[in-house]
Amino acid sequence: MDGPMDTRETDIILDSITDGVFTVGGDWRITSFNRAAERITGVERADAEGQLCSYVFRASICEGGCALRRTMETGEPVMNLPIYIIRADGRKIPVSISTALLKDRDGAVIGGVETFRDLSVEEELKRELASRASFEDMVSRNHRMQELFALLPAVAESAATVLVTGESGTGKELVCRAIHSLSPRAGGPFVTVNCAALPDTLLESELFGYKAGAFTDARTDRAGHIARADGGTLLLDEIGDISPALQVKLLRFLQEKEYQPLGSERTEHADVRVLTATNRDLAALTGTGEFRQDLYYRINVVALDLPPLRERREDIPLLAAHFIDHFNRLTGRAIEGITDAALAALLEHDYPGNIRELENAIEHAFVLCRGGRIRPEHLPAAFRPVSAMAAGDSSGTIRDCEIAAIMHALRTNGYNRTAAAHTLGIHKSTLHRKIRAFNLDLPDTDGRSIIE
Amino acid sequence: MTVAVPVWDHMISPVLDTARLLRIFEIADGIPGAYHEYPLPDGAANKAAMIAEHAEVLVCGALSAELEQALRGHGVSVHPWIMGEASVVIAGFAGGEIHSLEYSMPGCRRRGRRGRGPHCARHGSRRMNGA
Numbered sequence: 001m002d003g004p005m006d007t008r009e010t011d012i013i014l015d016s017i018t019d020g021v022f023t024v025g026g027d028w029r030i031t032s033f034n035r036a037a038e039r040i041t042g043v044e045r046a047d048a049e050g051q052l053c054s055y056v057f058r059a060s061i062c063e064g065g066c067a068l069r070r071t072m073e074t075g076e077p078v079m080n081l082p083i084y085i086i087r088a089d090g091r092k093i094p095v096s097i098s099t100a101l102l103k104d105r106d107g108a109v110i111g112g113v114e115t116f117r118d119l120s121v122e123e124e125l126k127r128e129l130a131s132r133a134s135f136e137d138m139v140s141r142n143h144r145m146q147e148l149f150a151l152l153p154a155v156a157e158s159a160a161t162v163l164v165t166g167e168s169g170t171g172k173e174l175v176c177r178a179i180h181s182l183s184p185r186a187g188g189p190f191v192t193v194n195c196a197a198l199p200d201t202l203l204e205s206e207l208f209g210y211k212a213g214a215f216t217d218a219r220t221d222r223a224g225h226i227a228r229a230d231g232g233t234l235l236l237d238e239i240g241d242i243s244p245a246l247q248v249k250l251l252r253f254l255q256e257k258e259y260q261p262l263g264s265e266r267t268e269h270a271d272v273r274v275l276t277a278t279n280r281d282l283a284a285l286t287g288t289g290e291f292r293q294d295l296y297y298r299i300n301v302v303a304l305d306l307p308p309l310r311e312r313r314e315d316i317p318l319l320a321a322h323f324i325d326h327f328n329r330l331t332g333r334a335i336e337g338i339t340d341a342a343l344a345a346l347l348e349h350d351y352p353g354n355i356r357e358l359e360n361a362i363e364h365a366f367v368l369c370r371g372g373r374i375r376p377e378h379l380p381a382a383f384r385p386v387s388a389m390a391a392g393d394s395s396g397t398i399r400d401c402e403i404a405a406i407m408h409a410l411r412t413n414g415y416n417r418t419a420a421a422h423t424l425g426i427h428k429s430t431l432h433r434k435i436r437a438f439n440l441d442l443p444d445t446d447g448r449s450i451i452e
Numbered sequence: 453m454t455v456a457v458p459v460w461d462h463m464i465s466p467v468l469d470t471a472r473l474l475r476i477f478e479i480a481d482g483i484p485g486a487y488h489e490y491p492l493p494d495g496a497a498n499k500a501a502m503i504a505e506h507a508e509v510l511v512c513g514a515l516s517a518e519l520e521q522a523l524r525g526h527g528v529s530v531h532p533w534i535m536g537e538a539s540v541v542i543a544g545f546a547g548g549e550i551h552s553l554e555y556s557m558p559g560c561r562r563r564g565r566r567g568r569g570p571h572c573a574r575h576g577s578r579r580m581n582g583a
Contacts, residue, residue, distance in 0.1 A: 043559035051558050054466040055535040058514035058557075063460045063470055086467055088533065088559045090517030332495040334469070371494055 020095075020118075023102055024053050024068065025111045040095065040118045042087045053114075058086045059097075060336070065372065068112045071099040082119065082337070094119040136178035138171060139322045142312035148175070148304060155302055156182030161254065163239075163299045164277040166306030169354030172277040173237065175304060180233040185273055188232025193225050196238035200246055205262050208249070214263025226259060229272045239299065240280030240291060251295045274299070309351040309358065316346050319355060323362040324374070331366060338374040345376050345383045403438050406431070415442060453479045455545065456507035458492065459538045466535070468515035469496065475538065476506045484546045496522045504528050511545050513557060533560040 011032075014021050020037035022030055033048040033056070041048075043056050054062040060083045061067060067078040078099045084092045095116040102111040133141045135149040155162060156179045164172045173192065180190045195203060205214070209224030226234060236242075242250065253259045254274060258267050276299045285291035309316070320343065324335055338346075342365075351357050365378040376384060405424065413419035421431040435442065455478075457464060458471035465471035477487035493502055496519040503510055504526030511531045515523075523530050531550055534541055535557045544550050 041559065047558035052463075052466075052535075055513065056558050058467050060467060060470050062466045063472065086469070086514040086516055088514075088557075090515065090520055092469075092516050328495070332493075332497045334495050 018117075020116045021113065022048070022053065022057070023111055023113045028052055028054070030056055031111060037116075040093065040116065041085060042089070057114075059095075060084045060092075067097055068099045068114050071101060072109070072112045075101060077101075085116075094123045133318055134322075136174075136181060138174050138178065139318050140312060140315045141318060142307065142315055144307050145312060145315070148306070151304070152178055153182055155179055155304070157184070158302075159273055160301040161273075161299050162275045162302045162304060163282070164275065164304045164306065165282075166277075166279060167308045167354055168279050169351075169356030170306040170308060171355055172279075172306060173235065175306065176233075176235045176275045176277060179275060180273075183233065183273065185232050189229050190233050190235070191225050191229040192235045192237055194237045196241040200243040203242065204246055204249065207246075208259050208261050210262035211264045214261075218263065221261075224261060226253065226270045226272060227268065230270045231272075233273045233275060236274065236276045238278055239276040240278040240282055240285060244290075244292065247292045247295050251292065251298060254295075254298045309354045313347060316358065317343060319358055320346055320362060323359050327363060327366045333366070335366065335369055335371070336373050339376070342374050342376045342379060345379055349383050402434070403440065406434060406438070406440065410442065453509060454507040455479055455484075455509045455511060455542070456503055457511045457538055457542060458513070459489070462538055464511070464513050464535055464538055464541050466513045468499070468510075468512040468532075469519050471512075474503065474506070477542065479546050482546050482548075484542050500526050500528070511541060511550060533557045 011034075014032070014034040015036075017034070018036055020040045021032075021034045022037050023032045025031050030048045030051055030053050033043075033045045035045075037048070038044055041057065048056045053068070054066075059066075061081075067081055067083075071077055078097065080096045080098060082094065082096045084094050087093055096119055097114055097116045099112060099114050101109050102113045104110050133139055135152070138145070138149070140146065140149075152175070162176075162179060164175050166172050176192075177190060180186060193203075193207060198206060205218075205222075205224070207224050207226055209222050209227055210218050212218055212220050236250075249259070253270075257271070258269055260267055282291050282296050282300070286293045286296050309319075320338055324337060327333070328335055346358065346361070349357075353360070361380050361383055362374070364380045365374045368378040369375070406420070409420040409423040410417070413423060417431055417435075418428050421428040424431065426434075454476060456474050456476050458468050459465060459473050459475045460471065465473075472492055474490050474492050475487045476490065478485040490502070490506065492499055496516070500519060500522035503523060507528065509529045509531070510523060511534050513533065513535055515530075515532050520530055520532065531545070534550060534555050536544075536555055541550070541555060544552070544555055549555070
């Protein structure tokens with residue numbers, strides 16, 4: 001093919017590709033609309049050409065966040081931005097868009113071009129994978145968690161006492177609830193007692209109940225948690241924290257399914273399946289005498305250990321998406337997801353608080369994020385990343401990432417421009433140009449007086 | 453009759469689901485009166501509830517099936533897939549002409565063919581049936 005292509009040849013090429021492509025003039029009216037654009041939007045070329053692009057494309061970002069407008073104003077392209085469009089049947093179609101300037105043969109800007117890819121199939125596959133990664137309100141692709149999910153139905157079916165171990169915030173209670181809901185006792189009560197939350201004397205009366213007059217404030221008979229769990233399941237959370245005296249009474253209950261409320265001489269019976277959970281090393285505590293060995297063996301019939309979140313980092317994106325859906329439902333909002341830079345920040349964190357800490361971070365982000373996707377600045381300070389700038393944010397905030405990188409380099413070099421340029425790997429004159437272009441507000445000092 | 457239209461700049465917002473401003477006005481004897489504007493919340497449920505609180509009728513651009521269902525559930529009469537300058541659309545609605553070709557979004561029009569999509573067919577009914 002010699003020489004530049006004519007319009008007909010260009011149309012043939014554009015109509016042969018599977019991505020939608022349309023162009024607009026300076027007045028934002030559609031000047032071309034390829035076959036894939038027709039298919040994805042449901043709008044025919046003849047109806048689209050000459051119309052305002054926002055009324056043809058009907059995208060989630062048309063009002064207030066138009067990527068094509070940003071490109072035409074700044075000259076910077078946008079790459080692979082995930083958004084949605086609305087078809088005439090009311091369906092939201094997920095697409096990823098890229099934009100570029102449209103120039104004539106002399107290089108003058110005559111409009112913009114937007115390409116978009118239908119992500120429906122990809123999103124459906126993601127949903128399918130996510131459903132395979134979820135089990136009874138728990139989500140995980142981690143192999144250890146998948147093995148645990150596979151065990152749970154059999155564990156639930158049995159009447160065996162279970163000991164669930166793991167750091168705080170790893171989901172021990174969720175696992176216990178799953179066991180209960182899969183068990184023949186699912187129709188019965190599920191009662192949780194936090195053994196660490198109460199002093200021992202109070203814990204005993206809460207667990208076993210009491211008769212009126214058993215102690216000073218006991219004015220009436222009161223059923224304990226064991227009685228309330230009759231026919232169902234009792235979870236003793238933080239069982240590693242109970243006193244040796246209470247351990248004895250608990251052991252008797254586990255062995256005989258019998259107990260005596262405080263102040264009563266009558267022995268009560270309860271049909272209760274007991275699950276236990278702890279973040280302490282009970283085996284080690286039996287060695288020091290803090291935990292009775294016979295009780296340990298009684299509760300450790302089935303042992304399930306939950307890995308900390310830092311050992312299942314592959315689950316962080318899945319869990320983040322899960323919590324975003326959860327808080328969207330809770331608040332009636334429509335946060336669209338999380339940017340690559342924010343996800344990078346989540347992936348870098350160590351999570352001493354495990355899944356609960358991740359959930360709190362997303363909840364925190366919901367307070368600050370007013371719409372669109374969660375960005376790094378919406379996350380709690382402990383997640384605020386420097387290295388997330390290197391994640392290559394493809395959400396359309398490349399400019400923001402550049403500004404953040406420049407500011408970080410300046411701050412860490414005491415606003416010395418020469419040193420900051422060296423850190424960034426650019427010439428000092430380039431740094432000065434970018435500071436002017438981005439209109440960065442810097443201290444008067446240039447750092448030379450700070451560095452001795 | 454109280455009518456609401458989502459507006460962006462001086463135009464009907466292209467997508468109600470992401471629209472940020474709602475204009476409310478009264479129509480009496482076919483004449484639109486003065487209007488008030490309110491910010492729109494996020495989320496289909498919140499948006500539908502807010503619109504229903506202020507108006508009986510909504511004239512809007514594209515909207516998701518979820519949002520349309522929420523609005524109808526609140527008893528709002530919805531006229532979607534409408535485009536154009538807000539003041540012109542409002543005058544057109546007041547004059548009973550809102551479903552003519554000039555106000556309909558591309559893809560909801562007919563050029564001697566059946567229109568695409570059940571929503572357009574329902575709300576552009578005269579055109580979609582061979583008119």
